[in-house]
Amino acid sequence: MSFPWAKEYTPTNPVMRFFDEKLPLPRLVYNAVGAGYPVPRNLSYFWNFGVLAGFFLVLQIVTGVVLAMHYAANAQVAFATTEHIMRDVNWGWMMRYAHANGASFFFIVVYLHIFRGFFYSSYKAPREMIWLLGVVIFLLMMATAFMGYVLPWGQMSFWGAKVITGLFGAIPLVGEPIQVWLLGGFAPDNAALNRFFSLHFLLPFVIAGVVILHIWALHIPGSSNPTGVEVKQESDTLPFHPYYTAKDGFGLGVALILYFALVFFLPNTLGHPDNYIEANPLSTPAHIVPEWYFWPFYAILRAFTVDFLFIPAKLMGVIAMFGSILIWFILPWLDKSPVRSGHYRPLFRKFFYALLVCMAVLFYCGGAPAEEPFVMLSQIATAYYFLHFLVIIPIVSQIEKPEPLPYSITEAVLGSDDKAVLGKNAKTAA
Structure with a gap:
């Protein structure tokens, strides 16, 4: 989003000037999340969830890479390697609990982000592409989470894979071949576990790529805001840094308190106890x-x-x-x-x-x-x-007959901005 009052980045340090001329990464960061990116001044804490989602995505990638170093995608030993991570790997229990509960928190903040979008109609023009990319991210998240749930190879992992892949069998003509292709056979086994592990490792990086597109699309029209009124003047905006970096930092702090309370004190609350029983194709759980x-x-x-x-x-x-x-x-x-x-x-x-x-x-x-x-x-x-x-x-x-909108974001926040009032009066007179 470019405004005539947005600051241009001009590095003063010779080293930064050199890097900015050869590879304009400092300029990109400044314009994306720094003082060079003006955002509406009335954003509430409901606009924190995008940053929180990005944080938990990074957390999932980091903890997932560490876990992958100790995991074996083989139906004979997958459950045992999961227990090995929990019992024998230094801080392995924390990595696994951080990863498992990080997925839950990732979905919590994304659900809140989506329903905030529903209430404030963040999908409306000119932000349709931001919304569409967000839905793609959600679908990729669901696919990644499903494949990750299979990897511990407990009872719920095995039977969840069997039930969910079995859904494709309902599709006429092509359903059964698709199901066999997904599993690499007629039931979840080594082939399915290897495929799901590979995709579970790969898809988070695909999600990260789509997130970059999502943010890029956001910077073209700029952020929406609680009033739904577009930016009209300089007084409607604030630089992203330091105002919203501080606000997002506070929101992240609150989220991390809740997250670590779950990781350290209630790590299995959001999981299923049957997944601590090794997968048994001959014993169907009472409730899948x-x-x-x-x-x-x-x-x-x-x-x-x-x-x-x-x-x-x-x-x-x-x-x-x-x-x-x-x-x-x-x-x-x-x-x-x-x-x-x-x-x-x-x-x-x-x-x-x-x-x-x-x-x-x-x-x-x-x-x-x-x-x-x-x-x-x-x-x-x-x-x-x-x-x-x-x-x-x-x-x-x-x-529907909507209620009257404020003339500008500044008027909605302060109620007595001279520019906003003059602009409104001129508009009324015309």
Whole structure:
């Protein structure tokens, strides 16, 4: 994002000047996260989650590389090497707990980031590409997390791999060949473990590449803000450093306190106890569940229990599960309201809260047994989920009467900025 009042980077140190002339990396950093990057002055702590997501991605890559040095992707010894890391490798227990709980925190901050985007309509023009790349990142995260869950080769690892890859078998004609290709055979074994380990190691670097594109796309139109009003004047912005580096640093500190409390005192809270039992193809767990961050989509999958005409229930569940995320790709074109922020959209705001309740129900039902009343609740919540995006948002965006918007970001923050008032008066007179 370039503004006429943005500062140009001119290094004074001869060494920095040399590097900036030969390889303009100092200039790039200055313009990306320094005083040369103006951002709206009214960003709240809801805008911290992007930085937190980036931090936890780096944490996952670092801890994952260390763990990979001691792990063997072989069905005969995978469980034993996991226990070896926990018991014999210096600080191995901490690396594993940091990695496992880091994945959970990564998903927590990304879910908060996504729902902040829903409320403030961060997907609207001119930021559609930022949103689309964000959805791609989320899909890559889910694939990476699923493959990582298989690696400890416990009971939930094995049966989770069998159930999830078995979903592809529901696709007519090509489903079974795809399933065999994914597993490298007819059941999870050495071939599947090697493939999943390779992809689990590779995909985080792909995610990092897409994150760079995501940030690049963000710097073209600039950050959105709680009012949804675009930057109009210099007084609407602050330099990213030191104002938002300090704010992000505080948010990161709070997140790390919670994260390390989980790692050191409750490290297995978000995991499943059955995964501390070695994988046994002859013993099916009583209740197969994925990790908690997959629960809403697992609930949508299980909500379809009856065949419809020639379409099997399992196939409808698979289509709905993938469709529940893919629908986010068209969200910028479903919401036609000229107002972005939910603060100024009273009707939209009520339905957004209903969506939060719906997601809470899906989260709970996804981790519950596949029995009543959880199946019925999943079906109701699934129906509302798709109605919200495909029916409610398009209709609300057409019929809703938004509340008056502030003229500028400065007026929304200070309420009495001379430039903002003069600009508003001139606009009113015209």
